[in-house]
Amino acid sequence: MEFGSIEREIYVEAAPELVYDVVSSPEHLREWWPDDIELDPAPGGAGRMTFGRAGDPDAVVVPMTVVDAERPHRFSFRWAYEEGEVASSTNSYLATFEITPSGTGTLLRLTEIGFRERGWEAAVLEERYQQNVVGWAYYLPRLVSYAEGLVSPR
Helix, strand or coil: CCCCEEEEEEEECCCHHHHHHHHHCHHHHHHHCCCEEEECCCCCCEEEEEECCCCCCCCEEEEEEEEEEECCCEEEEEECCCCCCCCCCCCCEEEEEEEEEECCEEEEEEEEECCHHHCCCHHHHHHHHHHHHHHHHHHHHHHHHHHHHHHCCC
């Protein structure tokens, strides 16, 4: 296995503009991904995601920087680099959401790269890659449920 990129496609029964908001706006992101987030969703905008209760010693705080924000077609960001560093191709993941109208909804394509570029030894590379594969397998269905729930509240 190459551990170079994660690629997933999902269909969301919602308009592309809404899907864009769901993957880029803090008020929507915290409903399906991190427990909390502060983010300026414009190119160059910085932020932080918190997984777990803020202030809890087990909480994980992850910095992020927006790379591309082309409403409603694409939203990408670098994340999971060390606090105080500038995000780059050698210290962070790059997650890109490509949003395409499809039928009455939206095809959302996630691509995440930046695993091999970090210079980890093979075992660490495989572990981090698998953690993100498992993470996206958990969070992407939550994104679909959340977005579709905004269109048709249950």
